[in-house]
Amino acid sequence: MSNPFIRLEEVSKSFGLLTVVEGLNLEIGKGEFISLLGPSGSGKTTILMMLAGFENPTSGAIWAGGKRIDSLPPHRRNMGVVFQNYALFPHMTVSENVAFPLKMRGLPRALIKERVEKALDMVQLGSLAERRPSQLSGGQQQRVALARALIFEPEVVLMDEPLGALDKQLREQMQLDIRDLHRRLELTIVFVTHDQSEALTMSDRIAIFNRGKIEQIGKPSDIYDHPSTQFVAEFIGETNLVRGCVQTIEGGTARVQLPGGQVVFVAAATDLRPNGSVCLSIRPERIKVGRREAAGNNITAAIFDVVYHGDHLRLLARSDGQGLVVKTDRSQPTLSIGEEVQLSFLPSDCWVVRP
Amino acid sequence: MNAPRLSKQVISLVLVAPLLLFLVVFFAFPLVTMMKSAVSDPVAARALPATARAVAGWDRVSPPTEAMKTAFVADIRQINDDQLFGDLVRRLNSAKSGFRTLMTKTRAAASNAAGTIDLIALDKRWADPSYWQAVSVAASSSITDRNLLAAVDLQRDASGAITALAADASANKTIMLRTFVMALTVTVACVLIGLPFAMIAASLDGWKRQLLLGAVLLPLWTSLLVRTAAWFILLQDTGLINSALMQLGLTSGPVPLIFNRTGVIIAMTHVLLPFMVLPIFSVLIGIPKNLMPAAASLGAHPVRAFWAVLLPLSLRGVVSGSLLVFMSALGYYITPALIGGAKDQMISSVIAYYATGAANWGMAGALGLVLLSATLILYAVYLRLSSEREARA
Ligand SMILES: Nc1ncnc2c1ncn2[C@@H]1O[C@H](COP(=O)(O)OP(=O)(O)OP(=O)(O)O)[C@@H](O)[C@H]1O
Ligand SMILES: [Mg+2]
Numbered sequence: 001m002s003n004p005f006i007r008l009e010e011v012s013k014s015f016g017l018l019t020v021v022e023g024l025n026l027e028i029g030k031g032e033f034i035s036l037l038g039p040s041g042s043g044k045t046t047i048l049m050m051l052a053g054f055e056n057p058t059s060g061a062i063w064a065g066g067k068r069i070d071s072l073p074p075h076r077r078n079m080g081v082v083f084q085n086y087a088l089f090p091h092m093t094v095s096e097n098v099a100f101p102l103k104m105r106g107l108p109r110a111l112i113k114e115r116v117e118k119a120l121d122m123v124q125l126g127s128l129a130e131r132r133p134s135q136l137s138g139g140q141q142q143r144v145a146l147a148r149a150l151i152f153e154p155e156v157v158l159m160d161e162p163l164g165a166l167d168k169q170l171r172e173q174m175q176l177d178i179r180d181l182h183r184r185l186e187l188t189i190v191f192v193t194h195d196q197s198e199a200l201t202m203s204d205r206i207a208i209f210n211r212g213k214i215e216q217i218g219k220p221s222d223i224y225d226h227p228s229t230q231f232v233a234e235f236i237g238e239t240n241l242v243r244g245c246v247q248t249i250e251g252g253t254a255r256v257q258l259p260g261g262q263v264v265f266v267a268a269a270t271d272l273r274p275n276g277s278v279c280l281s282i283r284p285e286r287i288k289v290g291r292r293e294a295a296g297n298n299i300t301a302a303i304f305d306v307v308y309h310g311d312h313l314r315l316l317a318r319s320d321g322q323g324l325v326v327k328t329d330r331s332q333p334t335l336s337i338g339e340e341v342q343l344s345f346l347p348s349d350c351w352v353v354r355p
Numbered sequence: 356m357n358a359p360r361l362s363k364q365v366i367s368l369v370l371v372a373p374l375l376l377f378l379v380v381f382f383a384f385p386l387v388t389m390m391k392s393a394v395s396d397p398v399a400a401r402a403l404p405a406t407a408r409a410v411a412g413w414d415r416v417s418p419p420t421e422a423m424k425t426a427f428v429a430d431i432r433q434i435n436d437d438q439l440f441g442d443l444v445r446r447l448n449s450a451k452s453g454f455r456t457l458m459t460k461t462r463a464a465a466s467n468a469a470g471t472i473d474l475i476a477l478d479k480r481w482a483d484p485s486y487w488q489a490v491s492v493a494a495s496s497s498i499t500d501r502n503l504l505a506a507v508d509l510q511r512d513a514s515g516a517i518t519a520l521a522a523d524a525s526a527n528k529t530i531m532l533r534t535f536v537m538a539l540t541v542t543v544a545c546v547l548i549g550l551p552f553a554m555i556a557a558s559l560d561g562w563k564r565q566l567l568l569g570a571v572l573l574p575l576w577t578s579l580l581v582r583t584a585a586w587f588i589l590l591q592d593t594g595l596i597n598s599a600l601m602q603l604g605l606t607s608g609p610v611p612l613i614f615n616r617t618g619v620i621i622a623m624t625h626v627l628l629p630f631m632v633l634p635i636f637s638v639l640i641g642i643p644k645n646l647m648p649a650a651a652s653l654g655a656h657p658v659r660a661f662w663a664v665l666l667p668l669s670l671r672g673v674v675s676g677s678l679l680v681f682m683s684a685l686g687y688y689i690t691p692a693l694i695g696g697a698k699d700q701m702i703s704s705v706i707a708y709y710a711t712g713a714a715n716w717g718m719a720g721a722l723g724l725v726l727l728s729a730t731l732i733l734y735a736v737y738l739r740l741s742s743e744r745e746a747r748a
Contacts, residue, residue, distance in 0.1 A: 054648050074651040075660075087649035091667045100663070101653035152654065 005030040005188055006051070006156065011060030013046055013212075020046045021212045024060070033182050033189045035199035038209030039235070044192040047209075048158050051190060053077050065155060075104075080149030080157040084164055086141045088133035094144050095120065095129040101152040119151040122181070139170045143177075150181065156188045163198065175202055196236045200224065208232050224283075229354045233281040240282045240324050241353070246274050253347055256280070260320020264297040269352040279353050284327040286349040289315065289335070293344040303339050317343065393502050393720030399493030402443040403430040410491040415514075419487045424474050427490070431465045450489040450501075453480060502721035507531075527705065527722065531729075534701040537619065537691075538684035542631075544624040545680045546673060549631035554669070556632070557639035571632045579626060583690045586622040587613065590694065614696040622690050627683055631676035638672030639665075671741075678737050682730055702726055 004027035013021040020043045028034050036044045049055040050062065053074035062070040069077055088097050095116050102112045120126045123143035133141055142162060149157055162178075163171045179202050182189050193199050199206045200220045207217040208231075216228045227233035230241060244256040244264070254268040256278060266280060292298050301319035315326040315335065326343065335341065400407055409426035413419070434440050440462065447454040457480055464477050474481040481487075504510055508520045508528045556567040574582055589595050592609035600606045612618045642665070650660035688703040702722060710719035 052648070052652055054651075074648065075654050075656055077652075078654070079652060081649065081652035083645045083649060085643070085645070087643060087645040089646060089650075089664055089668075100650070100655070104654040104656075104659060148653065 003030075004028060005032075005065060006190075007063040008047075008051075009061045009063070011047075011050065011057045011062060013043070013050060013055060014058045019212060021050075021057075024212075024214065026207065026214065026217075028188065028190065030188055031186045033179070033187075033191065033202060033204045035191045035193055035203040035206045036209060037193055037196060037199040037206055037235070038215075040194060042209040043212040044194070044209055045160055046212075048081075048160050048190065048192050051156070052079055052081050052158055078152070078154050078156075080152070080154035082142075082145050082149045082157065082159040082162045084161045086133070086145040088141055088144055088148075090133055093130050093132055094125060094136070097133065097144055098148045098151055100148065105152060115151060119147040122150075123147045123177075138166055139174065142166065142174060146178070146181070150185065150187070153185075156190065158190045158192075160192045161194070162191075163193075163195075171198070178202065200236070206236075208235060226351055227281055227353055230279055230281070233351070233353050238284055238325065238327075240284060240287075242280045242282060242322060242324075242350075244278055244280065246272055246276050246278055248274060254278075256350075258299075258320055258322070260322070262299045262320060264299065264350060265347040266350040266352065267348045272352065279355055280350045281353045282324075282345055282350055284314070284325045286345050287324070287326045287328075288344045289326060289328050289341055291344065292342055293346065296344045296346045297350070298342055298344045300340055301343050303335055303337055303341060305337060306335055315341075317341070319343070389716075389720040389723055391720070392716040393724045394498050394500065394717075396446070396493070396499035396501070396717070397497040398439070398442045398446045399490070400495070400497040402434055402439055403427065403490070403494040405430050405433075406490060407494040410487070410495060413487075413491060415488055415491060416484060418482065418484060423487065424481070425471065428461075428465050428472050428474070431462055434462075446493055447489055450493060451486060454486070454489070457481075457486070499717075502717040503724065505718060506721040506725045527702075530700065530702050530705055531725070533699075534685060534703075534726075535729075537616070537623075537699070537701060538681050538687075540620055541623045541627060541684045542677050542681045544620060545628055545631035546677060548624065549628055549676060550635055550669070550673060552628075553632045553635035553639055553672070554665070557636055568636070571629045574626065575629050580689060582626055583622055583693050586618070586625065586690075587693055590618045590621070613694055614699075616695070616699050619691050619695040619699045622694050623684060623687060626690065627680045630679040630683060631673075634676040634679065635669055635672035638675075639669055642668050674737070674741070678734070682734070685726065685730060 006028040008024050008026040011021060011024040036047060038044055046055060050057050053072060057070055061068055098119055099112050099116045102115060120129055123146055125140060125143055128136065128140060163174050166174060175198060203220055205218060206220055206223050208215045210231050216223055216232045223232065223236055227236060233239045244258045247255045247257050249268050249272055252268050254266045254272050255263060256266050257263050299319050301317035301324060303315055303317050305316040307314040313328050313330055315328060317324045317326060405426035409423045413423060444455055444458045457478055460478055464472055504517060506527055509517050510520050512518045556564055590612040596612060597609040600610060646664055647660055650664045655663060686703050687701055688707060691699050691701050692704055706719050706722045709715045
């Protein structure tokens with residue numbers, strides 16, 4: 001990135017003997033929506049807390065807007081933080097909560113009132129201004145937290161699993177709302193989640209963490225289509241991991257033999273060597289059922305279950321001892337359990353992942 | 356469906372029965388007895404039944420009628436229980452002094468001679484209506500507001516109207532006021548020490564928190580008497596505190612810390628501190644951990660975050676702690692008795708004096724009742740305030 005707004009440079013964090021974040025380098029552009037995604041305990045919250053100033057890095061440096069901020073106390077960092085369980089002040093009304101950051105900045109009363117009204121309207125809470133947080137639903141509390149973190153126009157907004165406590169429908173509504181705010185207010189947002197679909201729908205970029213290190217970082221489509229490791233392939237979306245042995249590499253295509261003896265052609269990655277073993281990731285929706293592809297790979301498999309999912313069917317099949325999942329639309333002719341079918345997929349849909 | 360539910364209720368009733376029984380026998384029953392003794396005054400009505408009937412029509416100002424005198428002498432002759440006679444004399448004497456000699460004389464005369472006795476010839480005090488007023492008031496009712504009125508420095512004059520006692524006759528109101536002032540002082544001292552203490556304890560964890568809490572809890576495991584005695588030793592002129600102060604050269608002579616108000620406040624604050632620290636602490640650890648970071652992220656300097664967030668949220672603990680401390684302090688007896696001077700005695704020492712020293716259970720009960728009502732009123736105010744706040748929250 002040519003001109004990053006936030007830069008973490010070789011940042012490490014240890015609690016006692018436990019190293020939670022290790023040698024992290026991360027650059028975040030102005031106006032970018034970046035998601036930190038990873039399993040529980042992978043250090044996402046810790047990174048956010050270091051950005052907000054609640055934890056100090058054990059080593060490394062953090063820059064924001066060209067200034068080094070890692071020794072700045074949290075109240076002078078001017079970053080909006082939305083906490084996982086909202087952290088609203090229970091003894092204040094909604095409008096007092098939202099007014100809090102402006103009051104701390106010593107704005108005149110009339111201006112505060114005006115801006116609080118505007119902020120509450122922005123999150124459609126104007127009518128609940130005099131309620132206490134305990135009298136609000138989870139989604140409403142979430143919107144208050146959002147309004148409170150945005151009202152002082154911070155340059156960066158940090159969100160730690162802000163939608164974790166909401167039910168699915170509300171969650172999806174709020175995802176759209178936050179994305180909309182991000183575009184309208186040109187915010188820089190660092191968004192922590194362990195929900196992969198949330199990260200995929202909302203982010204400009206996703207950083208996938210595993211044990212305190214970035215496993216892969218990139219655009220959602222890049223990460224989904226081209227996962228670099230087995231961990232990422234399994235963590236983002238659903239995938240079939242197929243092991244095989246490289247036989248030959250010719251003109252950008254590798255010939256890979258599966259354990260059962262069937263052969264598939266794979267778009268060759270740079271580090272493939274003949275006679276080496278590989279791991280392929282094939283997304284379930286890329287596999288076609290029941291017809292041969294002249295330009296593709298064709299294998300036979302036995303169906304052992306068909307699961308109805310409303311908008312699609314999910315076939316569980318077995319080929320040469322390997323289990324495969326296939327997602328297919330409902331226009332398929334009826335398939336019965338135990339039937340032998342042809343499965344086909346393109347070489348470009350077989351993605352080589354590192355173990 | 357119904358039968359198991361019933362048996363469940365029976366079982367729970369059986370389980371709480373010991374507690375209920377304990378409460379009735381050792382709490383409710385003595386309380387009711389004390390309250391009754393505050394207003395009950397059965398001695399004269401029991402000893403002078405005929406007189407009670409005879410005085411019913413008397414206007415309480417004109418000279419005593421013959422019927423009254425005859426009934427009175429008859430009643431005196433009827434009394435053959437010395438205990439009852441003694442109680443009667445004490446009861447009458449407390450209403451008007453002079454009855455002790457008068458009654459002894461009258462009883463002796465009544466039992467020596469049969470037939471009518473000329474009471475006025477025997478003692479001309481019997482011609483004075485005020486003595487008969489005392490007899491009449493005492494005999495005609497077995498309940499009285501005398502003790503309750505006396506507890507707040509009031510009395511009924513001859514005509515039955517309520518008037519204030521002479522300034523030197525009783526000091527209950529002064530002592531009651533002093534009790535409240537001292538309890539309030541102790542409460543404020545406990546807040547000033549307890550609030551920061553609880554906040555520090557709540558902000559630490561692990562062994563440091565245990566150590567601080569232990570320091571508060573430890574005194575609770577020693578008896579009140581032992582703790583007071585320890586303060587007695589610490590606070591004396593040659594005690595640890597004074598000798599330390601003098602050795603450091605801070606004072607030339609001993610600071611008077613014992614047998615005065617300062618000493619009592621110090622000792623009571625120490626004894627009652629746990630009741631302030633624990634409620635505040637429990638409220639503080641219930642405050643979500645991320646509120647202070649949230650305040651900081653919103654631009655609040657730690658000091659302002661403290662004033663705007665932590666302090667208001669811990670207020671609930673401060674209020675319940677204050678209530679506990681204040682109410683316990685109101686009833687303090689041993690600590691002021693051992694460490695205070697004559698002018699630092701609280702209302703409970705007056706109650707103790709009436710109960711054990713003067714054997715005047717009526718006054719003891721009445722003062723207790725006044726203290727109980729004052730406390731209950733305060734508690735009601737607290738409940739009212741807290742429920743209002745709950746409603747707003
Ligand atoms: N203050 C602390 N002291 C000691 N260990 C800590 C502390 N904070 C976090 N950790 C440890 O650091 C590791 C990473 O924690 P972190 O909260 O960053 O994970 P996370 O990725 O946010 O997980 P989750 O998705 O469950 O929120 C965990 O193993 C946790 O136990
Ligand atoms: Mg977390």
